[in-house]
Amino acid sequence: MTSSWTGALRRYALRKLPPEKLLPESQPAYMASWIYVFGVLTVAALVVVLVSGGVLALFGPAWWHVSSVGKYVNSVHLWSVELFMAVMVIHLWGKFFMAAWRGRRALTWMTGAVTFLASIGTAFTGYVVQQNFDSQWISGQAKDALNAVGVGAWFNVLDFGQMLMWHIVLLPLVIGLLTVWHVLLVRMRGIVPPIGATAPGDER
């Protein structure tokens, strides 16, 4: 067998991410509960957030504040974020009370928690780049809090360009990568069984 880095990478990927685990045909019976739906609802809302945000980025503030279609897409972006945060927090409650870090799932829990924190930062920078009086008020208030903890010079909420880059480049990249990692971990380590139940393959 010839050795090449592409072949080694393929074998490593297949070993770490076997296709039957990436796209399973069945799931444990305990997944038949509405509380297990909120993870995929979060991902679905995130897709709408990203697509509507992409359309807003194409046309800019003069469009989303003035034209009727622009106002509509702006509202879709806002309300998909509202739904994203709501279903993500319900997902978080469900997993917290299920102690979802059990059974070698600590990294799944941690990537989800950090994605939640990154989402708060993304929502915040979104509010300060609306280009209206609301964003002026929020950034005017926030600068005092950020200056009080000593980061205002580095993370300047009154700098529209810097906040826009955080909102549409850096933080979406962080959320996107963490979400992919989180979902892959869910696939590889399986969904957490309810407390008292046993995951298939763990019977001992």
Next chain:
Amino acid sequence: MAAATATRVLTAPVDLDRPGHYVHWGVIQISVANLVVIGLMVVVFVAALLLPFPRGKRDDE
């Protein structure tokens, strides 16, 4: 007549051009709007735990 009906239907149920309502509880201050959203989330969470999940027909049944 039709225009008046359309205006009434499209008007927000809550007047968003006025300052929001807030509740105060010691050092805690929260808008009624945010409190309603949190309440709805709790209702959805409890419903997700209690409502039966529809089961499709399985091959092995």
